[in-house]
Amino acid sequence: MSETIDEEPGNNNYGFHGIVNNSGEYTTGSDEDFSKYLLDRMKQLESRNTMLKEQCGQIESEKRFMESQKLKYERESQRLQSELDRLKSVPLVVANVVDVFDDGRVLIRSSTGPQFLVKASPELDEDLLIPGSRVALNQQTLAVVDVIPVSDEPVISAMEVIESQEVDYSQIGGLDDQIREVSESVELPLTRPESFVRIGISPPKGVMLYGPPGTGKTLLAKAVAHRTNATFIRVVGSELVQKYIGDGAKLVRDIFEMARKKAPSIIFIDELDAIAATRLNDTNGADREVQRTLMQLLAEMDGFDNRGDIRIIAATNRPDVLDPAIIRPGRFDRVIEIPLPDQTGRESIFYIHTDRLSIDGDVDLAKLAKLTEGASGADIGAIVMEAGMFAVRQNNDSISMSNLVEAVDKVISAPDIINDPSLQMFS
Numbered sequence: 167m168s169e170t171i172d173e174e175p176g177n178n179n180y181g182f183h184g185i186v187n188n189s190g191e192y193t194t195g196s197d198e199d200f201s202k203y204l205l206d207r208m209k210q211l212e213s214r215n216t217m218l219k220e221q222c223g224q225i226e227s228e229k230r231f232m233e234s235q236k237l238k239y240e241r242e243s244q245r246l247q248s249e250l251d252r253l254k255s256v257p258l259v260v261a262n263v264v265d266v267f268d269d270g271r272v273l274i275r276s277s278t279g280p281q282f283l284v285k286a287s288p289e290l291d292e293d294l295l296i297p298g299s300r301v302a303l304n305q306q307t308l309a310v311v312d313v314i315p316v317s318d319e320p321v322i323s324a325m326e327v328i329e330s331q332e333v334d335y336s337q338i339g340g341l342d343d344q345i346r347e348v349s350e351s352v353e354l355p356l357t358r359p360e361s362f363v364r365i366g367i368s369p370p371k372g373v374m375l376y377g378p379p380g381t382g383k384t385l386l387a388k389a390v391a392h393r394t395n396a397t398f399i400r401v402v403g404s405e406l407v408q409k410y411i412g413d414g415a416k417l418v419r420d421i422f423e424m425a426r427k428k429a430p431s432i433i434f435i436d437e438l439d440a441i442a443a444t445r446l447n448d449t450n451g452a453d454r455e456v457q458r459t460l461m462q463l464l465a466e467m468d469g470f471d472n473r474g475d476i477r478i479i480a481a482t483n484r485p486d487v488l489d490p491a492i493i494r495p496g497r498f499d500r501v502i503e504i505p506l507p508d509q510t511g512r513e514s515i516f517y518i519h520t521d522r523l524s525i526d527g528d529v530d531l532a533k534l535a536k537l538t539e540g541a542s543g544a545d546i547g548a549i550v551m552e553a554g555m556f557a558v559r560q561n562n563d564s565i566s567m568s569n570l571v572e573a574v575d576k577v578i579s580a581p582d583i584i585n586d587p588s589l590q591m592f593s
């Protein structure tokens with residue numbers, strides 16, 4: 167037997183350097199030995215090549231499998247995410263965590279009292295689920311879908327608290343009578359309480375402003391707060407009962423508590439109809455929630471001294487649906503209509519909104535007021551803003567009458583305005 171050697175530095179280009187014969191001596195070998203070596207080497211390389219090709223094929227098919235798995239999981243994850251978003255977007259019930267068990271179940275207490283043993287969504291960070299934390303539950307399954315961060319506590323997010331208001335009566339157009347009435351019933355009891363004591367009458371506890379949207383109800387409430395240096399606390403009725411179900415009554419308590427702490431204060435309840443609509447006999451869960459919130463509001467109103475330094479103003483666009491209990495004496499006993507502005511009102515609102523702007527000398531506010539019959543103060547604000555945008559787009563230095571007429575058309579979509587012959591001079 168002879169053994170090929172290729173460790174030694176070679177004398178050919180194939181890595182063949184010689185053989186060791188049967189006597190153990192090294193020899194460079196014959197041509198035959200060299201051919202045999204090449205043949206063996208070729209076979210070796212071919213089989214290695216085949217093996218590597220197989221491995222490569224195997225890895226390729228594993229890669230394809232992994233890619234299809236990845237695609238499948240991505241789709242699954244998207245589906246779960248949209249399911250989760252959907253669950254989170256429906257109104258959620260707020261509850262407190264009482265205990266968390268090892269098997270992932272959570273004992274919660276709803277704000278209306280009963281306790282439930284529920285599951286937590288797997289997406290939730292378990293570390294945040296601790297006894298005492300506030301959580302949001304899916305309304306149907308009661309699964310915990312979110313942990314409410316401390317800064318998102320309903321009492322804070324449900325109300326807007328502004329300690330000093332910038333709005334003044336002079337920024338409200340066309341509501342002189344209403345300003346006087348609100349001032350008498352809200353401002354005087356706060357600024358001159360002794361006058362009421364002297365005469366022996368009680369000021370109204372609550373004032374209700376009703377009228378179409380955008381007519382200045384919120385503006386009026388803010389202006390009163392400014393005049394009295396009172397803290398302005400604004401809550402929206404629909405949010406109290408729809409955003410954090412089960413918490414409406416507690417929120418009402420918290421709001422009055424906050425008003426007492428920050429007194430003198432004005433609580434402004436926007437969309438009062440969402441919590442004070444006429445009660446039906448056949449009530450479902452959501453109606454009961456509304457009722458509980460309203461009962462708490464009435465209890466708070468009945469409980470506080472109307473000579474104190476908390477005033478309540480409510481606003482609604484739907485006075486027709488209100489529960490009569492809400493306007494009983496000692497509650498919202500002063501009801502003030504805030505109507506759409508008339509010609510003079512619209513003119514003064516145009517004046518207020520254009521006063522600080524750069525406008526052309528020929529701008530005719532009376533004409534604009536005439537063109538905007540049926541428009542609210544908010545519509546007029548939007549018209550002026552839109553006219554300003556037209557002027558900016560045209561690179562002008564000031565707002566022209568034609569900018570305003572065009573804006574009227576855009577905001578209140580009244581096509582006849584453009585065809586009105588008396589306005590041709592402005593277009």
Ligand SMILES: Nc1ncnc2c1ncn2[C@@H]1O[C@H](COP(=O)(O)OP(=O)(O)OP(=O)(O)O)[C@@H](O)[C@H]1O
Nearest residue numbers: 337338339379380381382383384385515543544547
């Ligand atoms: N009488 C008004 N005078 C001047 N501006 C007004 C008047 N009414 C409304 N506006 C303008 O419209 C905006 C919206 O008005 P505001 O929020 O007070 O209306 P609202 O009656 O409370 O509406 P909603 O019922 O929709 O809550 C104001 O910020 C102001 O720019």
